[in-house]
Amino acid sequence: MKKIVLISLTSSLILGCAELQQVVNQLPQGSVGLSQLDIANGLKEALDNGIEKQVSKLTATDGFLKNEAVKILLPEELQKVDKGLRDIGLSSLADEGLKVLxxxxxxxxxxxxxxxxxxxxxxxxxxxxxxxxxxxSAATSYLQSTTSTALYSKFNPVIQNSFAKVGADKVWTNIITKYNSIPLVKKVNPDLTDYTTNKAMEGxxxxxxxxxxNIRTSISSRSSDLLKKVFALQDQK
Structure with missing residues (x-):
């Protein structure tokens, strides 16, 4: 098989590449040479595409609410609130509470x-x-480990402000007041900002x-020549 030479950008980038070189050496004849810069750029392109395609879906109206994979449900503490409201004929208020989250x-x-x-x-x-x-899930794990702190710091105040903008604070004040007025129930006072922040990040x-x-398992999801060449390395491992 024809060897593909990985061009080193700097000596520090050479370290730890032995296993990758072994994979490269096993690629089919005729494969076009890939530099380390190509590989890095290919991974960046894949991540950028995934972020643009999937994260943008979540920002649309009903991006969370009508996507069962990420829809934010009530925390355990509030599930009894939901049931309590429905039991006394306030289903529409319970539905609105879920929607504003x-x-x-x-x-x-x-x-x-x-x-x-x-x-x-x-x-x-x-x-x-x-x-x-x-x-x-290596790319997802990488993003999770490198962005979670920054995401929480950004999301938390935005969600707090969003509660006011979409009326969630008033809705949930009303919901909790109604629920806490039901005879014999244990009163609740959850931190919905923290809960919704973490659930948004999870989504x-x-x-x-x-x-x-998709991009790891489906060749048709590799939308450019660079992605096809770079992920051919993964396919050969």
Missing amino acids: NRAAEDAVKQATPIFVDVVKNMTFNDAKNILMGDN VFKMIAVEEQ
Whole structure:
């Protein structure tokens, strides 16, 4: 088989590439040579595509609410609130409470893309190599480990503001007041901002994982020549 030579950008990037070189050496004859820069750029393109395609879906109206994979349901503490309201004929109020949580998440996720773009832009070749040759969730795990703190810091105040914008604060004040007035119930006072923030982040990573799975397993999902060449390395591992 014809060997593909990986062109080193700097001596520091050479470290840790032995296993990748072994895979490269096994590629079919006729494969076009890939430099380390090609591999890094290919992974960045894949991540950018996944972020643009999947995260943008979540920012649309009903992006959370009508997507069963990420729809934000009530925390355990509030499930009894939901049931209690429905039991006394306030189903519409319970439905509205659920809707405004999801609306706030849809609003907050608009803050995610710049954070992801910045992380991807600064990704090293070693990061790219580990993602490419990792398991089917390696890219998602990388983004989760490198962005979670920043995402929470961005999402939390946005969700708090979104609660006011979409009326969630008033709706939930009304819901909790109504529920706490039901005789003999244990009163509740949940931190819905923190809960919704974490659920919004969970939804973002779940959708990125969907796109990562697509691009790793479906050649038709590789939308450019560079992606096809780079992920051929993964296919050979």
